Structures are given as C-alpha cells and as structure tokens.
C-alpha cells in the first residue's frame with residue numbers, strides 16, 4: 001500500500017519499485033527525519049491544526065519509532081518506499097487515526113529537503129572535528145621530530161632544506177582551509193525548507209519561521225520552489241569533501257614516496273602497513289595508497305551530482321533522490337581515510353639522519369652563496385650566474401660544489417655555508433622553513449586550530 005492509493009487502479013510494478021525505492025539507503029536519515037517531524041508537529045500544534053493532546057501523542061509516537069530504529073528492532077514493511085513513508089506508516093500503526101494527521105501541510109518534497117539539511121549540518125560538524133584530529137596528529141609528529149629536516153622539493157627535484165615541521169604544517173594549513181569551508185558551508189546551508197509543501201506552500205495557517213527556529217535553522221526559505229529543489233548544499237559538501245580528499249591524496253602520495261626504499265625518509269608502524277601474499281620482504285603503505293585512491297570516487301560523486309542537477313526543470317524532480325548515495329558515500333569514505341591517516345602519521349618513524357643527509361646535499365647551498373653575494377652588493381642576476389658556473393663546474397668535474405667554492409678565488413670565503421644545517425637555519429624570513437620562522441608559524445597555526453575548533457563546535 002502506498003500513501004497515494006486514491007487515484008490509482010493498479011499497484012506499482014515491481015520494476016518501478018526496484019528502481020525507485022530508497023529505504024535501503026535513506027534509512028540512514030531516520031534520526032534527522034524524526035527530528036524534522038517533531039518540529040513539524042509542534043508547528044501544526046501552534047497553528048491549531050493539532051490539539052495539544054494530538055501533538056503529544058504524535059511526539060511520543062515519533063520518539064518510539066526512533067527507539068525502534070536505535071535498537072535495531074524497526075520492522076520495515078514491503079510498502080516502505082523511503083524513510084519518510086516508513087516512519088509515517090509506523091507512526092500511524094502506533095498512534096492510530098491521529099497518525100494520519102502528521103503529514104498535514106507537508107510534502108515529502110519539503111520533508112526530504114529538511115531532513116537532508118539537518119543530516120548534512122550535523123555531518124559537517126563531525127567531519128570538521130575529524131579533520132582537526134588529523135591536524136593535531138600532524139602537529140604531534142612535528143613536535144616529536146622537532147629538529148628533523150629534509151629536502152624541500154619543487155618539480156620533485158631537491159630545492160632547499162626545510163624543517164619536517166614546516167613541511168607537515170603546510171598540509172595542516174590546507175586542512176584548516178578545508179575546515180573553514182565546511183563551517184562556512186554549514187552556515188550558508190542552515191535555511192529551513194519546511195513549510196514549502198510540494199512546491200507552492202499551503203493554504204493552511206503554518207509558520208515556517210517558527211519551525212525553522214525550533215529546528216535550529218537560522219532562517220526559513222523565502223521561495224517555496226527554491227526550497228524544494230535546492231541541493232546546492234549537497235553539491236557544496238561534495239566539493240568540500242572532494243577538495244579535502246585531494247589534499248589527503250597528496251599526503252598519501254607523499255607517504256608512498258617517503259616510505260619507498262628510494263627515499264627512505266620514513267616508515268609506518270606495522271599496524272598501519274600490509275604484507276604481500278607472495279613476497280615475504282614486502283611492507284606496503286596501503287593506507288597511503290587508499291588515501292590517494294579514494295579521492296577518485298570523491299571527485300566522481302561531486303561531478304555525478306552536478307550532472308544530475310544540470311538539466312532539472314523547477315522544482316522537485318525524482319532525480320533529486322540521487323543526491324543521497326553520493327553524499328553518504330563521500331562522507332563515509334573520507335571519514336575512514338581521515339581516521340586511518342591520523343593513525344598512520346602517529347605510527348610513523350621519521351628517519352631524521354637519512355633525511356638530513358639528503359637535505360645537506362651541498363648543491364642546495366648554491367642559493368645561500370648567491371644570497372651572500374647579494375648582501376655584499378652583487379646584483380642577484382650576476383650572483384646567480386656566478387654560482388651557476390660553480391655548480392656547472394662541479395657537475396662537469398664530478399666533484400662537490402664545496403670543493404669548487406673552496407678552490408675559487410672569489411667564493412672561497414663562503415665555504416662555511418656548507419656546514420650541515422646552516423642553510424636551514426638561514427631561512428628566517430616570515431613564513432620560511434628554518435627553526436626561528438617555524439617557531440613563530442607554530443604559534444599562529446595553533447591559534448588557528450583553536451579558532452577552528454571553536455567554530456566547528458559552535
């Protein structure tokens with residue numbers, strides 16, 4: 001039995017049912033659907049469409065249905081097309097005739113939009129907190145390896161030495177922008193569609209502003225057609241997650257490189273690596289590869305929904321039901337990546353001696369010699385050219401840059417720049433990679449983390 005039996009002569013075909021049912025996945029929305037319905041019931045009571053006694057019965061009934069879901073004892077009926085119909089069907093079974101009043105002045109179109117906003121609003125907060133946990137893990141790894149440094153790369157060629165903390169903080173800043181986006185999205189999406197009805201509102205005397213307030217929305221919709229058809233908040237969430245996923249993917253790629261024998265800058269704990277079914281020596285960074293691999297489907301979920309939406313005429317269309325699975329999938333997958341990656345970083349051993357040897361590659365001192373010449377008044381282009389010739393000579397002769405510099409007339413005074421760690425310590429400009437600048441950065445970073453935590457929790 002469907003909820004629209006009145007005008008139909010024959011029941012829905014099995015084929016259409018199989019195509020259109022969504023209970024199998026949208027049951028995940030039960031908490032938020034019931035929360036929305038409780039707000040709606042209170043709105044109906046305030047409008048005089050339910051008596052106080054009816055509203056109380058419906059409230060208690062909805063709480064009971066929620067408990068049945070919580071405890072895993074909710075028994076779906078073959079007619080439960082989606083979570084909204086399942087809850088209404090069960091509420092009517094429990095409450096009798098008064099249950100049939102719950103859908104007064106409401107359509108599943110404004111109901112599902114409300115439910116999904118309530119769900120997404122909570123999910124964005126939870127996701128923001130998870131991202132901050134990963135930021136904390138990065139900061140902890142940096143603190144444990146405070147003196148460690150490594151080559152910084154451009155074009156994946158050694159460029160300049162950087163503190164490990166500077167390198168990890170670079171990821172942290174990107175993640176903090178992700179949190180900023182989540183919080184910003186949560187604020188923009190916090191508009192209640194409840195009361196829009198199927199498309200055009202209702203002739204009944206409801207007050208959408210009141211239910212909006214009851215449900216913790218910052219305002220009610222202004223346009224009923226926009227209210228039932230707007231899924232921008234889902235798209236934005238999928239984008240936020242996709243970009244977060246891209247950041248996680250880049251971190252994953254880096255861990256894959258670092259843990260390879262070729263780099264050997266780090267190893268992950270045994271509990272965060274896998275073996276090979278054939279090769280006994282293998283220790284694989286699958287966690288990092290999956291962090292990288294999952295980003296593909298996160299991007300796919302975003303582009304898939306954008307394509308679903310692009311041709312839709314106003315207002316509600318059943319296509320919109322296709323918003324849920326990508327949303328649930330992206331949230332679930334990115335959550336798993338965040339948790340696993342946090343653990344993987346915590347388990348990481350950084351091979352500081354090996355990384356320092358790579359960073360003390362004397363070619364990386366070339367820029368320091370050039371900058372010293374600049375301090376003596378040489379124009380930078382001329383300094384670059386002069387040191388470039390010294391580098392060319394070293395490479396041609398297969399000797400170290402330090403020896404070429406030591407043997408030269410004009411550069412010999414700069415051999416002290418080749419002392420291990422010197423080039424790193426010299427990077428002092430604001431935001432730079434050396435210890436003095438990084439200490440200042442750390443204060444700024446920790447302040448931003450605290451600010452973001454406050455905003456996520458507010």
Ligand code: ARG
Pocket residue numbers: 022082108109112316318320321322
């Ligand atoms: N399960 C539907 C969805 O997710 C609920 C709304 C159905 N509305 C309708 N007019 N068929 O969008």
